[in-house]
Amino acid sequence: xxxxxxxxxxxxxxxxxxxxxxxxxxxxxxxxxxxxxxxxxxxxxxxxxxxxxxxxxxxxxxxxxxxxxxxxxxxxxxxxxxxxxxxxxxxxxxxxxxxxxxxxxxxxxxxxxxxxxxxxxxxxxxxxxxxxxxxxxxxxxxxxxxxxxxxxxxxxxxxxxxxxxxxxxxxxxxxxxxxxxxxxxxxxxxxxxxxxxxxxxxxxxxxxxxxxxxxxxxxxxxxxxxxxxxxxxxxxxxxxxxxxxxxxxxxxxxxxxxxxxxxxxxxxxxxxxxxxxxxxxxxxxxxxx
Numbered sequence: 001x002x003x004x005x006x007x008x009x010x011x012x013x014x015x016x017x018x019x020x021x022x023x024x025x026x027x028x029x030x031x032x033x034x035x036x037x038x039x040x041x042x043x044x045x046x047x048x049x050x051x052x053x054x055x056x057x058x059x060x061x062x063x064x065x066x067x068x069x070x071x072x073x074x075x076x077x078x079x080x081x082x083x084x085x086x087x088x089x090x091x092x093x094x095x096x097x098x099x100x101x102x103x104x105x106x107x108x109x110x111x112x113x114x115x116x117x118x119x120x121x122x123x124x125x126x127x128x129x130x131x132x133x134x135x136x137x138x139x140x141x142x143x144x145x146x147x148x149x150x151x152x153x154x155x156x157x158x159x160x161x162x163x164x165x166x167x168x169x170x171x172x173x174x175x176x177x178x179x180x181x182x183x184x185x186x187x188x189x190x191x192x193x194x195x196x197x198x199x200x201x202x203x204x205x206x207x208x209x210x211x212x213x214x215x216x217x218x219x220x221x222x223x224x225x226x227x228x229x230x231x232x233x234x235x236x237x238x239x240x241x242x243x244x245x246x247x248x249x250x251x252x253x254x255x256x257x258x259x260x261x262x263x264x265x266x267x268x269x270x271x272x273x274x275x276x277x278x279x280x281x282x283x284x285x286x287x288x289x
Contacts, residue, residue, distance in 0.1 A: 006083070006091045010117040013288075022081040022093040022113040023047055024145065027122060029288065035226060037146035042244035048077035049113065050142035051128075052105050054270075055179065055256030063138065063265040066106040073144075075104055076111065090116035096131075108132040109139065121287025126232070128281075130274035137274040138266040140254025143233070143284050149196070149240065149247035151220045159221040162194040162238070162249075165213035173207040173255075180207070180256040198242040205239035205248075207255060209270075216249060217289060227289045232282025235270070251284050 005025070007016040012030035017023065024047040027036040039046050050073040061068040071078075079101075081093035093113045101109075114125035130137035150157050171184035188194055188206070200206065211234070219225035233251035240247050254270040261268065272280055 006086050008088055008090055008115070008117055010089055011119060013117060013121060015115065015117060015122055017091055017093070017113075017115050019080050019083060019093065021077040021079065022049055022095065023077065024115070024122075024124065027286070033152070034148055035151075035286070035288075037148055037246035040245065042241050043146065043246065045077070045144070045146070047143070047145040048073065049111075049126075050074055050140070050144055050250075050252070051076040051111060052107070052109065052139035052141070053268075054140045054142045054252050054254045055175070057265070058257055058261065061265050063106055064135075068106070068265050069104050071104075073142075074140075075101060081113065084112070090114070107137055107139070108135065109137055111141075118285070121227075121285055123283060123285045125283040126281065127279055128272070128274065129279040130276055132276050134276055136266070136276070137278075138268075138271050139274075140252065140271055141280075141282070142237075142250060142252035142254060143230070144248055144250050145228075145284070145286070146240075146246040146248045147218060147226060147286075149245060151218070151225050155220050158195070158197045160196045160225075160247075161219060162189075162196065163217040163219065164189065164192045164194070165215040167192055168208060168212055169210075173209060174203050175205060175207065175256050176259065179259040179261070181259055194238075196247065198240075201240050201242055205237045205250075208236040208238075209255060210234060211236040218247065218249065219289070225289055226286055228284060228286050230282070230284040232280070233284070251282070253280075253282065 016026040053074045056072045057070045085092040095111045110129040112127040116123045172187045215229040230251035235252040237250035
């Protein structure tokens with residue numbers, strides 16, 4: 001245990017969380033298998049927290065007349081959270097608005113990340129609170145965990161698949177450098193199964209607005225792998241860089257700014273709108289299967 005990191009474990013799984021970004025930076029089995037991406041050269045992150053925006057903001061965006069100058073996916077992933085609790089089974093971290101965040105995003109907020117190792121796997125909880133007495137909090141929040149792909153070094157990438165909990169819509173959305181494209185395109189998911197291959201991501205992420213499933217299995221050729229569950233989140237992104245060694249399974253509340261949108265930040269489609277004193281909760285979890 002150090003000021004910058006906290007490790008914990010249970011039932012043959014160990015995890016490490018960093019205060020920087022409240023980011024999960026390691027998830028490993030007792031046999032030494034790394035389940036989480038190692039932040040190698042292809043992508044220098046493990047599991048960033050996306051807040052208060054998913055995607056890129058428009059230039060000259062304002063919130064209630066004040067400028068919004070957010071970086072892509074917001075600032076939470078690059079800020080140091082405060083430890084509230086550290087135990088052998090998990091930890092809790094907090095980020096609140098500061099004069100620094102106000103210059104980027106003029107809104108009051110309190111964000112808690114709750115990591116807990118349970119009997120079956122790792123649970124990651126989010127509690128976003130609007131501490132303002134008179135202003136609505138308009139924001140998005142998303143998870144971005146990257147899992148090793150292939151799951152085991154000696155298996156081929158195209159021998160893996162995602163199997164969704166229920167049948168999904170027959171269309172997905174895509175993004176461009178200018179934002180979320182307006183046209184829906186045919187989904188590569190058929191009868192709950194998405195066979196994985198690099199060509200799926202040549203046009204960036206697969207975006208599922210209002211995803212029907214709340215769980216997906218990520219498995220290799222022998223049927224073993226990971227089960228990712230979530231609740232509270234509404235949308236889902238699936239992403240990698242072609243030929244990179246990871247697959248991101250990303251539950252979101254919100255999505256990239258639609259192409260052509262030009263309104264106030266508060267009007268951006270997909271946002272949470274928390275009234276003064278209101279809180280919102282969500283989680284995702286991962287377990288070996």
